[in-house]
Amino acid sequence: xxxxxxxxxxxxxxxxxxxxxxxxxxxxxxxxxxxxxxxxxxxxxxxxxxxxxxxxxxxxxxxxxxxxxxxxxxxxxxxxxxxxxxxxxxxxxxxxxxxxxxxxxxxxxxxxxxxxxxxxxxxxxxxxxxxxxxxxxxxxxxxxxxxxxxxxxxxxxxxxxxxxxxxxxxxxxxxxxxxxxxxxxxxxxxxxxxxxxxxxxxxxxxxxxxxxxxxxxxxxxxxxxxxxxxxxxxxxxxxxxxxxxxxxxxxxxxxxx
Amino acid sequence: xxxxxxxxxxxxxxxxxxxxxxxxxxxxxxxxxxxxxxxxxxxxxxxxxxxxxxxxxxxxxxxxxxxxxxxxxxxxxxxxxxxxxxxxxxxxxxxxxxxxxxxxxxxxxxxxxxxxxxxxxxxxxxxxxxxxxxxxxxxxxxxxxxxxxxxxxxxxxxxxxxxxxxxxxxxxxxxxxxxxxxxxxxxxxxxxxxxxxxxxxxxxxxxxxxxxxxxxxxxxxxxxxxxxxxxxxxxxxxxxxxxxxxxxxxxxxx
Numbered sequence: 001x002x003x004x005x006x007x008x009x010x011x012x013x014x015x016x017x018x019x020x021x022x023x024x025x026x027x028x029x030x031x032x033x034x035x036x037x038x039x040x041x042x043x044x045x046x047x048x049x050x051x052x053x054x055x056x057x058x059x060x061x062x063x064x065x066x067x068x069x070x071x072x073x074x075x076x077x078x079x080x081x082x083x084x085x086x087x088x089x090x091x092x093x094x095x096x097x098x099x100x101x102x103x104x105x106x107x108x109x110x111x112x113x114x115x116x117x118x119x120x121x122x123x124x125x126x127x128x129x130x131x132x133x134x135x136x137x138x139x140x141x142x143x144x145x146x147x148x149x150x151x152x153x154x155x156x157x158x159x160x161x162x163x164x165x166x167x168x169x170x171x172x173x174x175x176x177x178x179x180x181x182x183x184x185x186x187x188x189x190x191x192x193x194x195x196x197x198x199x200x201x202x203x204x205x206x207x208x209x210x211x212x213x214x215x216x217x218x219x220x221x222x223x224x225x226x227x228x229x230x231x232x233x234x235x236x237x238x239x240x241x242x243x244x245x246x247x248x249x250x251x252x253x254x255x256x257x
Numbered sequence: 258x259x260x261x262x263x264x265x266x267x268x269x270x271x272x273x274x275x276x277x278x279x280x281x282x283x284x285x286x287x288x289x290x291x292x293x294x295x296x297x298x299x300x301x302x303x304x305x306x307x308x309x310x311x312x313x314x315x316x317x318x319x320x321x322x323x324x325x326x327x328x329x330x331x332x333x334x335x336x337x338x339x340x341x342x343x344x345x346x347x348x349x350x351x352x353x354x355x356x357x358x359x360x361x362x363x364x365x366x367x368x369x370x371x372x373x374x375x376x377x378x379x380x381x382x383x384x385x386x387x388x389x390x391x392x393x394x395x396x397x398x399x400x401x402x403x404x405x406x407x408x409x410x411x412x413x414x415x416x417x418x419x420x421x422x423x424x425x426x427x428x429x430x431x432x433x434x435x436x437x438x439x440x441x442x443x444x445x446x447x448x449x450x451x452x453x454x455x456x457x458x459x460x461x462x463x464x465x466x467x468x469x470x471x472x473x474x475x476x477x478x479x480x481x482x483x484x485x486x487x488x489x490x491x492x493x494x495x496x497x498x499x500x501x502x503x504x505x506x507x508x509x510x511x
Contacts, residue, residue, distance in 0.1 A: 061511070064345045066344060066345065066511040067510050068510060084347050084348065084349050085347055086347075087345060087346055087347045092345040094341050094342070098339045098342075099339060099342070100267070100271045101271075102270070102271045102274035102275055103267060103270065103271055103274075107267065112342065112346065114259070115260060115343065115348050116346050116347065141274075157342060
């Protein structure tokens with residue numbers, strides 16, 4: 001019998017990030033995440049759920065080497081970060097996409113395409129703009145784009161280089177219901193195409209519809225990882241588990257009714 | 258190299274489309290034109306006044322542009338998070354910063370070229386006879402701009418605040434024009450602190466007077482070896498501050 005080891009797409013091992021701030025000789029420390037470990041298999045949709053300030057964005061930034069871990073390590077397709085080359089395999093969509101305002105949609109995508117070492121950049125840019133429904137806006141400056149259009153450009157740049165892994169930070173945040181449905185369908189299609197998707201969210205209704213597994217973060221610590229079969233058979237189960245895990249972890253007091 | 262070129266190209270395009278950039282250049286052209294008024298008061302020296310004031314105004318506006326643009330080069334991108342979508346691609350930080358700096362410089366050089374075309378037109382209309390030394394003077398201004406630009410990038414990465422970066426860069430720009438005077442005064446001073454300060458300014462702050470060809474305009478034989486030495490001086494200082502900036506940038510977290 002031959003056992004084939006299938007590499008995980010993403011591995012986080014005892015990931016810890018402590019932010020240090022110096023002011024007038026005093027050092028203050030804030031824990032972003034503490035000893036977070038998880039593995040994302042290739043081809044799955046993995047969700048990261050947590051309240052605001054729970055460490056979701058810190059985790060994502062550590063996966064992308066935008067932050068250096070205080071302890072622990074991250075591996076992307078077996079390569080230990082930091083490794084600039086492996087970033088070719090990742091498509092990132094931040095919660096709010098910001099671009100160079102004075103470039104056109106075509107120019108910004110061409111720019112990103114060249115940085116990602118794509119062949120035939122021009123053709124690829126045309127195809128991706130067509131895919132996100134912005135072909136007619138190719139020569140318009142991004143300063144003239146609406147919020148929804150900028151989000152589509154954000155999506156376009158994350159898929160431009162056909163990455164194996166997609167890391168999306170709150171992908172449905174601020175989207176209207178139609179756009180949410182489109183995003184959901186897109187993510188499921190990408191999964192069917194063999195992509196690995198890592199997404200963070202605090203919208204349980206969307207996460208439970210598309211994720212294979214979900215990790216729950218509270219106050220920077222990983223509370224649990226739950227599989228789809230554990231919540232799919234019971235209505236509202238994921239929400240119940242999530243609320244139970246994060247109750248009391250918010251920095252703010254609850255709204256009294 | 259390809260990535261440096263791509264980053265430089267798109268930085269250049271972004272810069273020249275920025276309203277603030279072409280307003281500064283336009284303003285520079287206007288001030289160059291306004292130097293006609295000063296020249297009119299100069300009598301027989303009107304052409305020399307037009308030449309000096311024009312070169313000075315062009316340099317001043319080009320320096321303003323490069324200081325503000327270089328300081329915001331990284332700081333604004335970090336605040337607006339534009340930098341995320343670049344650094345999450347297979348691009349090293351040194352390639353990114355070098356490309357952005359080169360693109361910005363070329364945009365400023367274009368602004369300087371535009372202002373010098375206007376200045377040259379004004380000079381020729383006033384009966385001035387063109388000498389190739391004029392182009393050398395403009396090129397040396399570009400050299401000064403390069404040094405100050407690299408200094409501004411370093412200051413912005415060191416301090417992480419746009420206001421303090423601009424202030425510190427302008428302060429160093431002023432100091433750089435009085436290097437010799439400060440060294441002279443330091444030599445005459447009593448006490449370790451003033452002498453040490455003078456020594457530090459003279460050897461650490463770039464001597465920007467070297468780039469002012471207009472101060473040596475009438476001196477024959479100033480071209481040639483002197484120009485080569487000044488260019489080498491500018492390249493070394495710019496490379497030094499850019500290297501320091503790259504080192505700081507690699508340590509940054511976002």
